[in-house]
Amino acid sequence: MGGAVVPSQILKLLSxxxxxxxxxxxxxxxxxxxRMGGGSGVAWxxxxxxxxxxxxVGRRSTVRVSTEGASLEAxxxxxxxxxxxxxxxxxxxxxxxxxxxxxxxxxxGQFVIALANPxxxxxxxxxxxxxxxxxxxxxxxxxxxxxxxTDVPLNPGYSGGPLIDASGKxxxxxxxxxxxxxxxxxxxxxxxxxxxxxxxxVIRRAYLGITSNSIPLPxxxxxxxxxxxxxxxxxxxxxxxxxAKRAGLVFGDIVVKFDEKPVTNPYDWYGLLNEExxxxxxxxxxxxxxxxxxxTITPAVAEAESEE
Numbered sequence: 001m002g003g004a005v006v007p008s009q010i011l012k013l014l015s016x017x018x019x020x021x022x023x024x025x026x027x028x029x030x031x032x033x034x035r036m037g038g039g040s041g042v043a044w045x046x047x048x049x050x051x052x053x054x055x056x057v058g059r060r061s062t063v064r065v066s067t068e069g070a071s072l073e074a075x076x077x078x079x080x081x082x083x084x085x086x087x088x089x090x091x092x093x094x095x096x097x098x099x100x101x102x103x104x105x106x107x108x109g110q111f112v113i114a115l116a117n118p119x120x121x122x123x124x125x126x127x128x129x130x131x132x133x134x135x136x137x138x139x140x141x142x143x144x145x146x147x148x149x150t151d152v153p154l155n156p157g158y159s160g161g162p163l164i165d166a167s168g169k170x171x172x173x174x175x176x177x178x179x180x181x182x183x184x185x186x187x188x189x190x191x192x193x194x195x196x197x198x199x200x201x202v203i204r205r206a207y208l209g210i211t212s213n214s215i216p217l218p219x220x221x222x223x224x225x226x227x228x229x230x231x232x233x234x235x236x237x238x239x240x241x242x243x244a245k246r247a248g249l250v251f252g253d254i255v256v257k258f259d260e261k262p263v264t265n266p267y268d269w270y271g272l273l274n275e276e277x278x279x280x281x282x283x284x285x286x287x288x289x290x291x292x293x294x295x296t297i298t299p300a301v302a303e304a305e306s307e308e
Contacts, residue, residue, distance in 0.1 A: 021168045022113065022124045028098035029117045029161055032056050032074075032088070033064045040116040040161035041065060041088065042170065043095035049198060050088040050095070051190060052160030053175050054079040057086050065090055066120055078197035081302075082205055082270065083146065083185050084175050086160075087197040098162055101169030103148065103186040106132045112150055113164050114174050114182060118157025127152035130181065145270065146189040148172045152182040206273035207302035208249075209242020210235050214265035215254060217287070225292040231264045232256040232287060247284065247297035256292075257285035273299060 032041040032052045039056030043049075050065055057063050057076050065074040065088060074088040110129045115122065131149040148163065154177035163172035163184040172184030196203060212233040222229070232254040238244045249255075255263050258272050259282045277299045284295040 017166075018113070018126065021164070021166065022115065022122075024168045025098060025113075025115055025162065025164055026117075026122045027067065027069075027096040029067075029115045029122060030095055031064075031066045031117045031120045032160055033066070038118040038157050039159045040118055040157060040174075042160070042162045042173065043097045044087075044194060045097050046093055048090045048092045048094055049077075049194065050074060050090060051173060051194060052086050052088060053173065054081055054084045054086045055175075056160045057088070063088065065095075067095060067117065068120060068122075070094055078202060080193045080197070080203040082203075083189060083193060085173060085185060085190055085193045087194055098164075099169045100191065101165055101167075101171045101187060103171045103188045106148055106171060106186075108132065111166050112152060112171065113166075114150075114152045114154060114158060114161060114184075115164065116155070116158040116161035116174070123155070123157075125153050125155070125158075127182070133186075146186045147175075148184050148186055150182045150184070151180070153177065153180075154182045158182075204275050204278060205302040206275065206278045206299035207243065208269075208273070208297065208299055209239035209244040210249060211237045212255070212266050212269075217254070217256075221287070221290050224290065225287060227256055227287065227292065229256060229262050229264055233263050233266055233268075243297050243300050247295045249284070249286070249295065249297070250288075252288070254287040255284060256287055258282060273302070 028043045030041045032039045041050045041052035044051045061076050063074055065072055072090045072094055074090040077087040077089050079086040108129055113126045115124045127150050129150050158174050161174045162170040163174055165171050171187050173190050174184045176183045212235055215234040216231045235249055235253045238249050281296050281298050284297050286293050
């Protein structure tokens, strides 16, 4: 009869299993080099598609994609600036595609591994999931929607690399490291972006032409104007020849609703200014001189993600 398994054996088995998973996934993790610097990417499919982060490629139309065994030029097919995802296309069969997992049933405390290949030197770190999903918001200049947050340390160059589960399946695309937390876009979201971009689609964001900040609403003013929310966004500037200018928005206006949906802080814009409202007449409810007014605005196509 065999003896009981001792703790050192358990640790050895765990260590070997982790190394085996990393070895399995390594060929699918590529280096992406552009004038923006070095980053990582993931071989997505056998027909030559590679995914990475938009900030890794910047505005480049082509980048260099490589592993220890191959180095090829890749075309930037398209980007989703809101989710910071870019799709590249290189030669069919050039790299081994990663196995795509399911990000719909992730659990807090689940073990995960992050891989990268920033300078043709594969590397990995590990940790656990600390949070999943969440409503649209910004955190350290990062779009926090459709993301998984982990305690995995992401070093420079990890952007665009995969976050994988214990079986080696991709569950997220690593995009940033902030406040000692790794942030990755859920693989389900990445898949929908890839499907659209690979079929010639273009992902756009709506634009109003303002800068704004959150502001609390004094209770007596909100009651007088029949506003049932505690805050709104105050307009700090209005761009010339912008949808906001044409709609009549001015400095000091407090926007409380957009398309019948509450606006309580600037981060709400990231969920509201989607492609569906581009070119559509939308009602704005604005508090001006303590009176509630209604304006009509027609959002345009965004040229920059830094302004609403």
